[in-house]
Amino acid sequence: MRALERHRKLSAIWASETGFRGWFSTVNHNDLGRMFLFTAFLFFIIGGLLAMLIRVQLATPHSAFAGPEIYNQIFTMHGTVMMFLFAIPTFEGLAIYLLPKLLGTRDLAFPRLTAYGFWCYAFGGTMLIVAMVFGIAPDGGWFMYPPLSSAIHSPGINADFWLIGITFVEISAIAAAVEITVSVLKYRAPGMSLEKMPIFAWYALVTALMILTGFPPLILGSVLLELERAFGLPFFQADLGGDSLLWQHLFWLFGHPEVYIIFLPAAGVISTVLPVMCRTTLLGYGWIVSAALALAFLSFGLWVHHMFTTGIPHLGLAFFSAASTLVAVPTGVQIFAWIGTMWKGRPELHLPMLHILGFFVTFVIGGLTGVMVAVVPFDWQAHDTAFITAHLHYVLFGGFVFPIFAGIYYWLPHFTGRRQFFRLGELAFALVFSGFHITFLAMHWAGLLGQRRRISAYAPEDGWTTINLISSVGSFILAIGIAMILIDVLLHVFTARRSRRNPWNASTLEWAMITPAPAYTFASLPQVSSRDPLAREPELATTLARGEGFLGTPRDGLRETLAVDSASGRPEMHVLYPANTRLPIIMSAVTGLFFLSLLLKFYWIVPLALAGVIVLAWKWVRSLGLRDDPAMQPVGHDLNLPSSATVERAPGWWGSVFLLTANGTFFAALLFGFAFLWTVAPGWPPPVWFTPSVAELALGVAGAVIAPLAMRRAIRRNRAGDAPLFSVLIALSGSAVLGIACAALMLRAPAPTEHAYGSTLLVLGGYGLFHAIIAALMGGFLARQIRCGYTSAKRRAAFPIVALWVKYTSITGAIILLAAHLSGMLS
């Protein structure tokens, strides 16, 4: 088969539908990565326009441009859009587009999940923007502190849009994080062991793990606050046993890791682009990986530094102040490793390099002001002033926007197959750089003069007039620069000359293909033996196009790839991907219906939407079943691999592990909330304690013990060739009994609207019941698969996945029952 014929055959297999209809049914990471990035930049423009409105408002004293009601919506939406609808999705889009190419494989682990995540993001983001257009956008500041955001002080639907819309969008973050984690760990080219992974993959892995553990506390907070607003469960009301500080803890438990979730991907871009710009390799690869891991770890220990002024005990302040300064050390390691890389190589001032230099200047200043506010006495003065606003823009614009611009200019030839023709980019960079520093250096100064953040007007006597005008002028220079970058990119896409392959002489695998990237990504998969495959084999692209790697022969219209052992990169299984389908967009539309009916309080639609999600999910997994035992699959080079349906740990098992990691964090945050309210909140003990019942507790715990044991037995019997159906049904019943005990807890929770104790028990019981239903549904699904002949001693991959969920349900369910009944017994 000639390379061109292979290209045609593979394209036919992998391509999405032609025209715009293809957008709705594509599950290909090439399309979805582009769609993510494009949508994220639309939101970036919206967020940027909001920023311009803020600067217009503050340009002159006593501004009559917008009243506080509108202005409060503007700055709330600016922060919300930039954080949730631009920064995180940009990382997701970039990782979705790049990772399979960097890792030498054909797609991500769960293509339909990628599409589902994208549509959740697009729909959720649209909800927020529509709210803004109608003038009912959230207006409580992007961190939504209750009681300001509670029903009493924020009546109306504005805050609900934030809580529900952002939770909807976060589904996409969690989906992408599961996707990225499993892809990096399992979907790589043969031979690519962990230490041979491109550095960006490490950063993406660390970031994805951080999303899995950082976002759940915020999701929990949003759920609790929405429950309080909609149903009067008083989690954050001090007079009813709640505490508004709980929100601050949950929010910043997410909010601080969030900063590093935004910075780390950008650092990954720098670590990838900088060495290429300097014609050398990265200095201290292992050190940089360790620094990223250390940063991720430490970033979870310093959320309290956002709460230095809330009256935290002094010892706590000292601890978190120390942690906040400590986090600068791994950042320092990365910065100096990059500068060392520049000394080692021969830096060339291409456009991506200019933006990297912009990063260095801006981010180092942001880091240094960050160290200043980590010093508690300084923070007591600077907190909630424009100084903080300026600091965070130095960190985020320096640490994210400049590197992303560098990445855009670096990978633009990959997206388009063209090379830069007009020289608008250099001028645009100069405007962005100078505009940014004028705007935000001035803002530091205004903050030190006492200007609070979030004020909509000030008086001439305050003495901030000139400094604000300078800042506003700077912001318009910045905006013009960004508009020019946009024009530059558009000109590039539509007019530039065709480029040769690998224009930067980079050494990573994404350049070993024709550009723009074909739908199938690699015609055949490479065998990787070093960290810089293209440096060793510059002709790799041709070799792969000729089908000389793995899986070079297109078969039966199947989308094939292979998965590897996580550590060594040894090929482990043969994987078939699903083809184009509208299932993800339909499923996210139904998910959206669920959120929308909560938002608009059409509660009768909620169960319908939930049932719809369940039916679609059932359809989703059903299509994975095989009727017959698959043979060993030939993947080329005389290698035969087992099908993923016949292994102990299938991709779905890995996906479940990481989804449950996020879920477990959510549960841990919920338990933390319970303990926090109990020990810290005023208004405890509650007037009525839960009446414990030994019978309910014993029944529920018995169900929780039996279910996983029965699943284990089902796995053993199935492997031995015996009928597993009965054991699966026992497991299902065990989970159901656990669910009933949790439902009883919900029904008997004492006065949930009168004290946070009762509301917490209600939510705990609801969590247990929800998972028991999921476990029972999964058991039912497995039973059906067994009865219809979709499983066998060989086709066993579904069993461990169900077992995992059953085990998780049992552990959390037992903890919930113990926590509730013991709290009643101890009182």
Place this chain on the structure above:
Amino acid sequence: MLAGAAAIFGLVMILLGLSFRNRRSSGEEAGQIRVWILGLGLGFPALVLGALLAYGLVIGERLVPRQGVEAVQVSAQARRWEWRFTYADAPALETTGVLHIPAGRPVDIAITTADVIHSFWVPRLAGKLDAIPGHTNTLRLEADAPGTYQGVSAEFSGAGYDGFAFEVVVHDNSGWAAFLRGQPE
């Protein structure tokens, strides 16, 4: 702190600029890692940050209310959008928008709120401390000289936040006594 930050920033910029020289730093990767990563990346920040942290903690310790000192007790309660102040030494007295304290004596301000979160901030006298529903936070401050000081609430609280300010009037001894008797000069 500013000078130190500027010096560190200058150092990084110089190192960045020098990387564009034509002469290449020779030597093995191991040596470069020692210089860049162990020396500048790990050692240097650890040293600077350690010193800064110690400094911050010592200063912070000095600002914490200590037992055993006879402090004037006042209460500050915030609501949207006004502050009400009451005085332990004159229980009948309540002032709105103006806090009266004596000069030269430590004052403990018990900060509470009647509705949402606010923050008590008199920049020239002390740092911020939040007013959190259901909690009482105590701020210790001491004004050296009589006079009038501007204070603001520094936690976003909705539509009336812009103008949410108050004043602190610091009295000398006789003025304070007069105020407590309900006869301001």
